[in-house]
Amino acid sequence: xxxxxxxxxxxxxxxxxxxxxxxxxxxxxxxxxxxxxxxxxxxxxxxxxxxxxxxxxxxxxxxxxxxxxxxxxxxxxxxxxxxxxxxxxxxxxxxxxxxxxxxxxxxxxxxxxxxxxxxxxxxxxxxxxxxxxxxxxxxxxxxxxxxxxxxxxxxxxxxxxxxxxxxxxxxxxxxxxxxxxxxxxxxxxxxxxxxxxxxxxxxxxxxxxxxxxxxxxxxxxxxxxxxxxxxxxxxxxxxxxxxxxxxxxxxxxxxxxxxxxxxxxxxxxxxxxxxxxxxxxxxxxxxxxxxxxxxxxxx
Amino acid sequence: xxxxxxxxxxxxxxxxxxxxxxxxxxxxxxxxxxxxxxxxxxxxxxxxxxxxxxxxxxxxxxxxxxxxxxxxxxxxxxxxxxxxxxxxxxxxxxxxxxxxxxxxxxxxxxxxxxxxxxxxxxxxxxxxxxxxxxxxxxxxxxxxxxxxxxxxxxxxxxxxxxxxxxxxxxxxxxxxxxxxxxxxxxxxxxxxxxxxxxxxxxxxxxxxxxxxxxxxxxxxxxxxxxxxxxxxxxxxxxxxxxx
Ligand SMILES: Nc1ncnc2c1ncn2[C@@H]1O[C@H](COP(=O)(O)OP(=O)(O)OP(=O)(O)O)[C@@H](O)[C@H]1O
Ligand SMILES: [Mg+2]
Numbered sequence: 296x297x298x299x300x301x302x303x304x305x306x307x308x309x310x311x312x313x314x315x316x317x318x319x320x321x322x323x324x325x326x327x328x329x330x331x332x333x334x335x336x337x338x339x340x341x342x343x344x345x346x347x348x349x350x351x352x353x354x355x356x357x358x359x360x361x362x363x364x365x366x367x368x369x370x371x372x373x374x375x376x377x378x379x380x381x382x383x384x385x386x387x388x389x390x391x392x393x394x395x396x397x398x399x400x401x402x403x404x405x406x407x408x409x410x411x412x413x414x415x416x417x418x419x420x421x422x423x424x425x426x427x428x429x430x431x432x433x434x435x436x437x438x439x440x441x442x443x444x445x446x447x448x449x450x451x452x453x454x455x456x457x458x459x460x461x462x463x464x465x466x467x468x469x470x471x472x473x474x475x476x477x478x479x480x481x482x483x484x485x486x487x488x489x490x491x492x493x494x495x496x497x498x499x500x501x502x503x504x505x506x507x508x509x510x511x512x513x514x515x516x517x518x519x520x521x522x523x524x525x526x527x528x529x530x531x532x533x534x535x536x537x538x539x540x541x542x543x544x545x546x547x548x549x550x551x552x553x554x555x556x557x558x559x560x561x562x563x564x565x566x567x568x569x570x571x572x573x574x575x576x577x578x579x580x581x582x583x584x585x586x587x588x589x590x591x592x593x594x
Numbered sequence: 595x596x597x598x599x600x601x602x603x604x605x606x607x608x609x610x611x612x613x614x615x616x617x618x619x620x621x622x623x624x625x626x627x628x629x630x631x632x633x634x635x636x637x638x639x640x641x642x643x644x645x646x647x648x649x650x651x652x653x654x655x656x657x658x659x660x661x662x663x664x665x666x667x668x669x670x671x672x673x674x675x676x677x678x679x680x681x682x683x684x685x686x687x688x689x690x691x692x693x694x695x696x697x698x699x700x701x702x703x704x705x706x707x708x709x710x711x712x713x714x715x716x717x718x719x720x721x722x723x724x725x726x727x728x729x730x731x732x733x734x735x736x737x738x739x740x741x742x743x744x745x746x747x748x749x750x751x752x753x754x755x756x757x758x759x760x761x762x763x764x765x766x767x768x769x770x771x772x773x774x775x776x777x778x779x780x781x782x783x784x785x786x787x788x789x790x791x792x793x794x795x796x797x798x799x800x801x802x803x804x805x806x807x808x809x810x811x812x813x814x815x816x817x818x819x820x821x822x823x824x825x826x827x828x829x830x831x832x833x834x835x836x837x
Contacts, residue, residue, distance in 0.1 A: 307710045307732070307744060310724050315706035504702050507662060509692035509767075510719040511685070592684070
């Protein structure tokens with residue numbers, strides 16, 4: 296028997312995986328995890344964008360106040376409004392105050408009453424729009440004080456109610472996104488645990504031979520864990536890339552009047568998908584460990 | 595094989611008078627069926643070489659299963675390397691099994707692994723490094739006559755080749771205790787002798803060996819003590835198989 300170990304050696308380059316590949320199962324599993332990761336990434340990106348929208352609205356609402364002026368006897372509404380604007384412009388924490396003229400007030404009503412349907416003699420409340428100092432904005436009390444000091448009868452709306460609403464909406468959206476992410480992770484974990492159980496069941500003979508050869512449970516778990524963690528990581532990469540691509544398309548083609556105003560995506564938001572492959576692999580590793588250990592211990 | 599022998603090292607040998615295997619009044623049954631083994635008393639001292647014979651269905655494979663901890667006895671006491679088997683926690687089994695090499699009667703090769711990977715399995719499982727064991731495994735396979743089949747799959751092997759692969763896997767870890775179930779059932783006389791010489795050599799280097807075999811000619815030729823199972827009970831060691 297002519298045998299040269301060196302030629303044989305070249306044929307053996309690295310040890311093969313101890314569990315046989317199961318292409319069918321792996322493909323299905325990869326698809327499921329990939330879709331879950333895709334949805335999770337979209338969810339994360341949307342959460343960031345809606346957070347940005349909410350804080351944008353909050354900033355805009357917080358940066359201005361609206362004052363409704365009631366003219367005193369013997370004073371035209373315009374005079375009253377001008378007087379109020381003057382008083383407010385000098386107040387601390389105010390950048391600028393502008394009295395809206397009657398045309399501007401009519402424009403505000405047009406959406407409800409229709410263009411040209413506003414009778415000339417309809418008494419319209421006159422408004423003063425106050426832009427607040429961005430660094431140290433005046434609050435409603437300060438504005439009221441400035442107005443009463445100038446003897447103007449007016450009511451101040453510092454948009455506090457709207458700000459609170461926007462903040463609450465933002466909180467709810469954030470909690471919902473977080474809950475959804477948790478749900479995706481749990482679903483992925485359950486699917487992986489299921490696949491782990493299926494693998495160990497169908498490969499029971501292999502597991503038994505490994506055990507008889509002196510394998511510790513840890514060793515067997517590691518084999519499955521490695522395989523599913525890699526699979527989940529790859530699926531996570533795929534899902535994340537797809538979600539990022541979709542988000543990029545939305546940003547590029549969302550249009551001024553389309554999605555962009557509602558969900559102001561920033562390019563940096565796309566970075567949110569980056570941890571996805573790692574998280575997917577981690578979820579898989581944990582799920583495999585838990586499922587496999589319970590099966591092996593019971594065997 | 596001399597190269598293999600050179601670095602052969604025993605994992606903490608039990609003191610010379612501690613039997614490697616000791617059975618006291620052991621019984622065994624499958625499920626609720628009647629016992630297939632009864633009142634087995636057995637002692638394998640360190641470095642001994644025994645044959646285990648008996649008619650088909652006598653319980654030879656079953657007795658080996660008890661030793662490699664794949665089955666629980668229905669009664670009696672089993673000690674392995676001085677440790678009482680029944681009290682061992684699950685976590686202690688791998689270390690014990692690594693001190694044994696087993697050739698299963700039905701081989702139990704892993705069909706999706708190459709000849710090389712099958713033979714290397716015990717080393718891999720014990721945490722061995724590929725670069726370190728590769729050469730040893732290749733040489734061992736060459737020695738059992740599988741040097742040219744190193745990357746073949748088990749399904750493409752003949753019965754005898756599978757048997758030799760199973761032997762290679764059992765001895766590759768240089769076990770303290772070698773349990774061999776029908777090592778020559780599928781090989782010609784020449785290969786049978788060769789396998790037996792390998793087992794004897796491992797025995798000379800310190801392994802305790804128990805060989806279950808039908809092969810009367812081989813057993814008689816070897817001159818080693820013989821244990822005979824009949825009706826679930828153990829007779830011998832004797833000079834030859836029972837008539
Ligand atoms: N897994 C099993 N479940 C139930 N009964 C079994 C099982 N394995 C073996 N038996 C029974 O136990 C008895 C002993 O079987 P065993 O395989 O130990 O015999 P053996 O001496 O090795 O026979 P052979 O020489 O044919 O290999 C037989 O009656 C067999 O039917
Ligand atoms: Mg048998």
